[in-house]
Amino acid sequence: MYFMSVLTDNKPYSKYNGDNYNMGIQERKQREKEMRRKQIMEAAKKVFSAKGFSRATMEEIAGEAELSPGTLYLYFKNKEELHTSLSIDILEYITILMKKIIGKKGIDANEKMEKLKDTFIDVYEYDSMVLINLFHLQSGETLKNLSPEVLEQLKETSADALGAITSIVQEGIDQGLFKERHPVALADIIWATYSGVVLWVDSKRLLNNDKDFVRQTLETAFEIMLKGFEK
Amino acid sequence: MYFMSVLTDNKPYSKYNGDNYNMGIQERKQREKEMRRKQIMEAAKKVFSAKGFSRATMEEIAGEAELSPGTLYLYFKNKEELHTSLSIDILEYITILMKKIIGKKGIDANEKMEKLKDTFIDVYEYDSMVLINLFHLQSGETLKNLSPEVLEQLKETSADALGAITSIVQEGIDQGLFKERHPVALADIIWATYSGVVLWVDSKRLLNNDKDFVRQTLETAFEIMLKGFEK
Amino acid sequence: MYFMSVLTDNKPYSKYNGDNYNMGIQERKQREKEMRRKQIMEAAKKVFSAKGFSRATMEEIAGEAELSPGTLYLYFKNKEELHTSLSIDILEYITILMKKIIGKKGIDANEKMEKLKDTFIDVYEYDSMVLINLFHLQSGETLKNLSPEVLEQLKETSADALGAITSIVQEGIDQGLFKERHPVALADIIWATYSGVVLWVDSKRLLNNDKDFVRQTLETAFEIMLKGFEK
Amino acid sequence: MYFMSVLTDNKPYSKYNGDNYNMGIQERKQREKEMRRKQIMEAAKKVFSAKGFSRATMEEIAGEAELSPGTLYLYFKNKEELHTSLSIDILEYITILMKKIIGKKGIDANEKMEKLKDTFIDVYEYDSMVLINLFHLQSGETLKNLSPEVLEQLKETSADALGAITSIVQEGIDQGLFKERHPVALADIIWATYSGVVLWVDSKRLLNNDKDFVRQTLETAFEIMLKGFEK
DNA sequence: GATGAATGAGAGTTCATTCAT
DNA sequence: GATGAATGAACTCTCATTCAT
Structure with a gap:
C-alpha cells in the first residue's frame, strides 16, 4: 500500500511556524478548523457508505462526528x-x-x-x-x-x-x-x-x-x- | 435499429377476438390494464430521468401520466x-x-x-x-x-x-x-x-x-x- | 342458548304470499335486498371484529361479502x-x-x-x-x-x-x-x-x-x- | 378534591438550586423539556377529547400546543x-x-x-x-x-x-x-x-x-x- | 343493480436547515 | 464557534367514496 489516508489531514502546512504570535494563533485556528472538517468528512464517509445518500441523515453524521447538527453547517453549505x-x-x-x-x-x-x-x-x-x-x-x-x-x-x-x-x-x-x-x-x-x-x-x-x-x-x-x- | 420499444406494449394478443363475448371483455380489460401500466412507466421514466429517484415525486409522475397519485399505487406497490x-x-x-x-x-x-x-x-x-x-x-x-x-x-x-x-x-x-x-x-x-x-x-x-x-x-x-x- | 342469530334474517314476512304476481316479485326483490344487507353486515362484523373500526377497510368488507366496494354504498350510506x-x-x-x-x-x-x-x-x-x-x-x-x-x-x-x-x-x-x-x-x-x-x-x-x-x-x-x- | 393535576408538572425538584452552575443549567433544561411534554399532552388531551383518536390530527394538536408538527415527534414517537x-x-x-x-x-x-x-x-x-x-x-x-x-x-x-x-x-x-x-x-x-x-x-x-x-x-x-x- | 377502476383529499411522519442562546 | 431544539415544507401512501359502464 503506497498511499496514506486521503481523508486524514495530509495537507502540507507552512514549514516555518512561530515567528509571529498572531500568525501562530491564526494558524492554529486554521489547523483546528481543518481538523474539524476532516472529522466531519470521516463521519460522513461512514454514514453515507452504510446508508447511501438519501437515507443518511445529517443528525446521524453529526452524532458519528460527536458534534451537533448545527456545526456541520459551519463547515459545509449543505x-x-x-x-x-x-x-x-x-x-x-x-x-x-x-x-x-x-x-x-x-x-x-x-x-x-x-x-x-x-x-x-x-x-x-x-x-x-x-x-x-x-x-x-x-x-x-x-x-x-x-x-x-x-x-x-x-x-x-x-x-x-x-x-x-x-x-x-x-x-x-x-x-x-x-x-x-x-x-x-x-x-x-x-x-x-x-x-x-x-x-x-x-x-x-x-x-x-x-x-x-x-x-x-x-x-x-x-x-x-x-x-x-x-x- | 433492430428492436422495438421495450416500454410500449408489444405483447402478442390473439389475432381473432370475437368468438366469445366474455373472453373479449376480459381480454380488453387485461389490455387496458397493461396499457395503464405502460403509461405510468413511460411517465415515470421521464420524471426519474429528469430529476433522479429522490427528487422525483409520485405526484409529478402521476401528473405526467395524467392520472391521480392514488392510481399509481394500484399498479405499483411503491x-x-x-x-x-x-x-x-x-x-x-x-x-x-x-x-x-x-x-x-x-x-x-x-x-x-x-x-x-x-x-x-x-x-x-x-x-x-x-x-x-x-x-x-x-x-x-x-x-x-x-x-x-x-x-x-x-x-x-x-x-x-x-x-x-x-x-x-x-x-x-x-x-x-x-x-x-x-x-x-x-x-x-x-x-x-x-x-x-x-x-x-x-x-x-x-x-x-x-x-x-x-x-x-x-x-x-x-x-x-x-x-x-x-x- | 335460547336465541338465534341476530344477524341472520329473522324478520317476519307477511304470511300470505302469492295472491298478486307483482306483489310477489316486489316482495322477492325486497327479500333479496334484505339478504344482501345481512350478507354485508355479516362480512362487516367479521372484519370490524378482527381489525377494529379504523383499520377495517370497505374494500376488505366487500371482499369478505364477495361483493364490490361500490355495492356496499347501495345498502349503507357510509x-x-x-x-x-x-x-x-x-x-x-x-x-x-x-x-x-x-x-x-x-x-x-x-x-x-x-x-x-x-x-x-x-x-x-x-x-x-x-x-x-x-x-x-x-x-x-x-x-x-x-x-x-x-x-x-x-x-x-x-x-x-x-x-x-x-x-x-x-x-x-x-x-x-x-x-x-x-x-x-x-x-x-x-x-x-x-x-x-x-x-x-x-x-x-x-x-x-x-x-x-x-x-x-x-x-x-x-x-x-x-x-x-x-x- | 384531594389531588392535584396529573398532567401539570408536579415532580419535586431539588429545593436548593444554585451551588453549581452546570447543574443549574442542566436542571433547567430538564424542567423545560418536561414542561414541553406536558404542554403537548395538555393540547393532545383537548383535541383527542373533542375529536376522538382517529379524527384528531397531529397538526391540530401541534397548533393547540402552539408548536410545529415536527416538534411533537421530538417528544413522542408517534x-x-x-x-x-x-x-x-x-x-x-x-x-x-x-x-x-x-x-x-x-x-x-x-x-x-x-x-x-x-x-x-x-x-x-x-x-x-x-x-x-x-x-x-x-x-x-x-x-x-x-x-x-x-x-x-x-x-x-x-x-x-x-x-x-x-x-x-x-x-x-x-x-x-x-x-x-x-x-x-x-x-x-x-x-x-x-x-x-x-x-x-x-x-x-x-x-x-x-x-x-x-x-x-x-x-x-x-x-x-x-x-x-x-x- | 352491480361493478371496480379511479379519484384526490388528507394523514402521519421525516429531516435538512435555522437561529437564539 | 458551537449548540440542539424547533421548524415546517414536503413527502409517500391510504382509502372512503364516486360514477361511467
Missing part, C-alpha cells in the same frame, strides 16, 4: 456538498498518485499502465465506499443538483484526473507502443472500465452475497485492455 | 418498485436480444461479439435514461432498500443477462478464438465496460455540456476488448 | 353507518329478549333479574365482538360523528333497551323486593356493569393472554348487584 | 404513543391515590371502599376525558396496535392499579367484613363498574344532551356493591 466533498477529495488524491506515475523516469508506457492499475486497485482497497460514492455521484441524480461552484470544482478535478490518464496513453502512442487512437477516448475507456468494474462487481456482491472479486477482475480487465491497446 | 420495474424491464429486453444473438447459426464468436456491441449501442440509443437508471440501481443505495421479491427478480434477470454474455464468451474460447480465461470474469468485464462507458461518458456530457460520445467510445472499447480477448 | 347498523341490530335484539322476560308471568323480579343475567351472558357468548363494538360506539369518538337519523335511531333503541331494564327494576321495587332507589339509575348501573365487565375482562384477556372470565365475572357481578338491590 | 401516554399517566396517578388509601391506618375495609369511591369520583371530575380515553384504549382496536414496550408499560400499570383494588378487597375479606369470594374477581368488578358507569352515563349524556349523572350513579353503584360485598 448535505449535498458534504457528500460531494468526499468524492472530490478522493478524486484529487487519485490525481496526485497518477501524476507521480507520469513523472516516473526510466519506465515505458506499458509499465506506467501497470502502475496505474496498481494505483486503482490500491485506491479501491483503501476506500471502496467513497469510491463507489464517487461513481454514484457521476450518475446524474446528484450531478443535476449541485451548486455551480462545487460543480466547477468537480469538473476541474475530474478533468485533471482524466488528463493524467490521457498523458500516459499519449506517451504510449508516442513511444509506438499503443495503436494510434484518440488518446482522450482511450483515457475515457480506462476510467470507464475502472468505474464499471468496481460498480458492477460490487453490485454483484451485494446481490448474491458473492465474494469480492474486484481486484481479480480489475487485473484481468487491465490485461485485456493493455493487449487491446498494442499496436 | 415508488421504489416503480423505479425498479423500469430497470428490470430493460434488463429483460436486453437479455432477449442477447439470446437471439446466441442462437444465431453460421457466425463465430467474434461476429457474435460484434452483434453484442451493436445491441448494446442500440439499447443505449433507444433509451439511455432507463439504462442509466439501471446502473444507478446497481449502486448500493437503491439495492439495499429493495423488497425481497423485487430483489429476487432483479437477481434472476441480472444473472440471466450475464449468463447470456458468458455463453458467447465461452463459445469464443471453445472455438479457439479467445484466450482461455474465466468466462464469467470476461462477461463481467464486458458488462462492466458497457455500464462504465455509458455512465462515464454521460456524466462527462453533463459536466461539460459535452457531446454524446457514447456510441463512438463503445465502438472503440469493444474493438480494444475484442483484440484483448484474442488468443 | 362506513360509519354500516358499523353503527351492527350495533343497533344487536341492541334491538337484546331489547326483544328483555321484553320477553318482562312479559313472563308467575316469576318475581329477582327471578327476572336472573333471567336478565342469563340473556346478557347468552348475547355475549353468541357474539362478543359485536357487543364490544357496541360499547365502543358508546364511547364518544363514534357518537360524535353520526348522522342525525342514525343517531336518532340509536337513541331510540338505546332508550328502549334501558326502558326494559328499568321496568324490571321498577317491578322489584313495587314488589317490595328491592330497596327504593331511582329505577333508571339502577337500570343504568345494570347496563353499565354489563358493559364494563365485558369490556374490562376482554381487555385483560388481550393484555395478558388471559382466559376469558367474562361469564364467571358476570355471574358474580350480578350476584353482588342483586344482593345490593335487596331491601 | 400519534398512538402520545395518546397512550395520556392514559398511562392517569392510570399511574389513580394507582398512587389508591396506594395511599391502602396505607391508611385505623380505618376498616368498608371505609377504604368509601374512600376508593371518592377517589374514583374525584379522578372523574378532575379529568373525565382522559379517563374515557383510557377506557377507549382498553377496547381492542387501540390495544391491538400498540408498540410492545408501551403495551408492556400499560400492562404493568394496569396490573398495579388492579392489584391495589384487590388488596383492599382482600382486607375486607380478612377482616370478616366481605363475603369470601375471589378477590381478583371482585377487583375486576369494581373496576369494570367504574369504567362502565363513566362510559355509559357519559354516552347517555352525549346521546340525549342529558345532565352529567356520573357522580350520582357512581355513588349508588358503590352503595349497592358494598352491600353486595357484605358477609
Whole structure:
C-alpha cells in the first residue's frame, strides 16, 4: 500500500511556524478548523457508505462526528456538498498518485499502465465506499443538483484526473507502443472500465452475497485492455 | 435499429377476438390494464430521468401520466418498485436480444461479439435514461432498500443477462478464438465496460455540456476488448 | 342458548304470499335486498371484529361479502353507518329478549333479574365482538360523528333497551323486593356493569393472554348487584 | 378534591438550586423539556377529547400546543404513543391515590371502599376525558396496535392499579367484613363498574344532551356493591 | 343493480436547515 | 464557534367514496 489516508489531514502546512504570535494563533485556528472538517468528512464517509445518500441523515453524521447538527453547517453549505466533498477529495488524491506515475523516469508506457492499475486497485482497497460514492455521484441524480461552484470544482478535478490518464496513453502512442487512437477516448475507456468494474462487481456482491472479486477482475480487465491497446 | 420499444406494449394478443363475448371483455380489460401500466412507466421514466429517484415525486409522475397519485399505487406497490420495474424491464429486453444473438447459426464468436456491441449501442440509443437508471440501481443505495421479491427478480434477470454474455464468451474460447480465461470474469468485464462507458461518458456530457460520445467510445472499447480477448 | 342469530334474517314476512304476481316479485326483490344487507353486515362484523373500526377497510368488507366496494354504498350510506347498523341490530335484539322476560308471568323480579343475567351472558357468548363494538360506539369518538337519523335511531333503541331494564327494576321495587332507589339509575348501573365487565375482562384477556372470565365475572357481578338491590 | 393535576408538572425538584452552575443549567433544561411534554399532552388531551383518536390530527394538536408538527415527534414517537401516554399517566396517578388509601391506618375495609369511591369520583371530575380515553384504549382496536414496550408499560400499570383494588378487597375479606369470594374477581368488578358507569352515563349524556349523572350513579353503584360485598 | 377502476383529499411522519442562546 | 431544539415544507401512501359502464 503506497498511499496514506486521503481523508486524514495530509495537507502540507507552512514549514516555518512561530515567528509571529498572531500568525501562530491564526494558524492554529486554521489547523483546528481543518481538523474539524476532516472529522466531519470521516463521519460522513461512514454514514453515507452504510446508508447511501438519501437515507443518511445529517443528525446521524453529526452524532458519528460527536458534534451537533448545527456545526456541520459551519463547515459545509449543505448535505449535498458534504457528500460531494468526499468524492472530490478522493478524486484529487487519485490525481496526485497518477501524476507521480507520469513523472516516473526510466519506465515505458506499458509499465506506467501497470502502475496505474496498481494505483486503482490500491485506491479501491483503501476506500471502496467513497469510491463507489464517487461513481454514484457521476450518475446524474446528484450531478443535476449541485451548486455551480462545487460543480466547477468537480469538473476541474475530474478533468485533471482524466488528463493524467490521457498523458500516459499519449506517451504510449508516442513511444509506438499503443495503436494510434484518440488518446482522450482511450483515457475515457480506462476510467470507464475502472468505474464499471468496481460498480458492477460490487453490485454483484451485494446481490448474491458473492465474494469480492474486484481486484481479480480489475487485473484481468487491465490485461485485456493493455493487449487491446498494442499496436 | 433492430428492436422495438421495450416500454410500449408489444405483447402478442390473439389475432381473432370475437368468438366469445366474455373472453373479449376480459381480454380488453387485461389490455387496458397493461396499457395503464405502460403509461405510468413511460411517465415515470421521464420524471426519474429528469430529476433522479429522490427528487422525483409520485405526484409529478402521476401528473405526467395524467392520472391521480392514488392510481399509481394500484399498479405499483411503491415508488421504489416503480423505479425498479423500469430497470428490470430493460434488463429483460436486453437479455432477449442477447439470446437471439446466441442462437444465431453460421457466425463465430467474434461476429457474435460484434452483434453484442451493436445491441448494446442500440439499447443505449433507444433509451439511455432507463439504462442509466439501471446502473444507478446497481449502486448500493437503491439495492439495499429493495423488497425481497423485487430483489429476487432483479437477481434472476441480472444473472440471466450475464449468463447470456458468458455463453458467447465461452463459445469464443471453445472455438479457439479467445484466450482461455474465466468466462464469467470476461462477461463481467464486458458488462462492466458497457455500464462504465455509458455512465462515464454521460456524466462527462453533463459536466461539460459535452457531446454524446457514447456510441463512438463503445465502438472503440469493444474493438480494444475484442483484440484483448484474442488468443 | 335460547336465541338465534341476530344477524341472520329473522324478520317476519307477511304470511300470505302469492295472491298478486307483482306483489310477489316486489316482495322477492325486497327479500333479496334484505339478504344482501345481512350478507354485508355479516362480512362487516367479521372484519370490524378482527381489525377494529379504523383499520377495517370497505374494500376488505366487500371482499369478505364477495361483493364490490361500490355495492356496499347501495345498502349503507357510509362506513360509519354500516358499523353503527351492527350495533343497533344487536341492541334491538337484546331489547326483544328483555321484553320477553318482562312479559313472563308467575316469576318475581329477582327471578327476572336472573333471567336478565342469563340473556346478557347468552348475547355475549353468541357474539362478543359485536357487543364490544357496541360499547365502543358508546364511547364518544363514534357518537360524535353520526348522522342525525342514525343517531336518532340509536337513541331510540338505546332508550328502549334501558326502558326494559328499568321496568324490571321498577317491578322489584313495587314488589317490595328491592330497596327504593331511582329505577333508571339502577337500570343504568345494570347496563353499565354489563358493559364494563365485558369490556374490562376482554381487555385483560388481550393484555395478558388471559382466559376469558367474562361469564364467571358476570355471574358474580350480578350476584353482588342483586344482593345490593335487596331491601 | 384531594389531588392535584396529573398532567401539570408536579415532580419535586431539588429545593436548593444554585451551588453549581452546570447543574443549574442542566436542571433547567430538564424542567423545560418536561414542561414541553406536558404542554403537548395538555393540547393532545383537548383535541383527542373533542375529536376522538382517529379524527384528531397531529397538526391540530401541534397548533393547540402552539408548536410545529415536527416538534411533537421530538417528544413522542408517534400519534398512538402520545395518546397512550395520556392514559398511562392517569392510570399511574389513580394507582398512587389508591396506594395511599391502602396505607391508611385505623380505618376498616368498608371505609377504604368509601374512600376508593371518592377517589374514583374525584379522578372523574378532575379529568373525565382522559379517563374515557383510557377506557377507549382498553377496547381492542387501540390495544391491538400498540408498540410492545408501551403495551408492556400499560400492562404493568394496569396490573398495579388492579392489584391495589384487590388488596383492599382482600382486607375486607380478612377482616370478616366481605363475603369470601375471589378477590381478583371482585377487583375486576369494581373496576369494570367504574369504567362502565363513566362510559355509559357519559354516552347517555352525549346521546340525549342529558345532565352529567356520573357522580350520582357512581355513588349508588358503590352503595349497592358494598352491600353486595357484605358477609 | 352491480361493478371496480379511479379519484384526490388528507394523514402521519421525516429531516435538512435555522437561529437564539 | 458551537449548540440542539424547533421548524415546517414536503413527502409517500391510504382509502372512503364516486360514477361511467
